Amino acid sequence: MTDSSTRRTVLVTGATAALAAGCSKYGNDSSGSSSVKASGGQELAKTSDIPVGGGKILKDQKVVVTQPKKGEFKAFSAICTHQGCTVNAVANGTIDCPCHGSKFDIADGSVAGGPAPKPLPAEPITVEGNSIRLA
Numbered sequence: 001m002t003d004s005s006t007r008r009t010v011l012v013t014g015a016t017a018a019l020a021a022g023c024s025k026y027g028n029d030s031s032g033s034s035s036v037k038a039s040g041g042q043e044l045a046k047t048s049d050i051p052v053g054g055g056k057i058l059k060d061q062k063v064v065v066t067q068p069k070k071g072e073f074k075a076f077s078a079i080c081t082h083q084g085c086t087v088n089a090v091a092n093g094t095i096d097c098p099c100h101g102s103k104f105d106i107a108d109g110s111v112a113g114g115p116a117p118k119p120l121p122a123e124p125i126t127v128e129g130n131s132i133r134l135a
Contacts, residue, residue, distance in 0.1 A: 047073065047130045055090035055106055062086070063123050064095050065132055068107035073127055075134075076109040076120035087120075095120065 045065055050056050050073060055066030057078055064078045064087060076095065078087050085099035094103040094112050102116035109120035124135035 041133055041135075043131050043133050044075070044125065045132045047127065047132060050132070053093065053106075055095065057087060057090065057095075059086060061134075063134070064090065064120070065125070066090060066095070066106040068093075073125060073132055074107065074109075075123040075125040075132075076104070077123060079120075080116055081111075081118040081120065082114075082116040 042061070044058055044061060044063060045056055047067075050065050050067040052067050052070050055064055057064045059078065062078045063075055065073060065075045067073050078095075079085070080087055080097040080099065080102050082097065082100055082102050085097050087095050087104070088098045089096040090106060093106055095106060095109075096103050097116070100115050101113065102111065103113035104110065104116070104120045105112045109122060111117075111119055126133050126135045
C-alpha cells in the first residue's frame with residue numbers, strides 16, 4: 001500500500017504542478033525584447049489596412065485596431081483581460097482570444113463572450129489622412 005500511495009502522491013503532485021504552469025499567464029513575452037508597446041505618435045497602420053467590420057492585430061505593439069463602421073476607427077489593447085494572452089483574430093464583429101475563447105466587441109472592446117471579466121482597454125489613436133497613429 002505504501003508504494004501505491006507514494007506513487008499516487010507523486011503523480012498527483014506532478015499533474016497539479018503541470019496544470020498550474022499551464023494556467024499561468026501566457027502569451028506574454030516577459031523579456032520585452034520583441035514585444036515593445038507602441039509609443040505615442042507611432043504609426044500603427046494605414047486606414048486601407050483595416051477592413052470595415054473587422055480589424056488588424058498589431059502583435060509587436062500589443063494593439064488591435066478596428067473599423068466598426070466605414071471611417072470609424074477604434075483601438076484597444078491586444079492583451080486579453082482574462083489571463084493575459086494576446087488576441088489572435090478579428091472576425092464576425094469580435095476580437096477573439098485563442099486561449100480560453102473570450103470575445104470582445106470591435107466597437108467598444110466590451111466582453112461579448114467570457115471568461116474575460118473586463119473589456120479590452122481602449123488605446124488613444126488619431127487618424128491623419130490615411131494614417132492611424134497612437135495619440
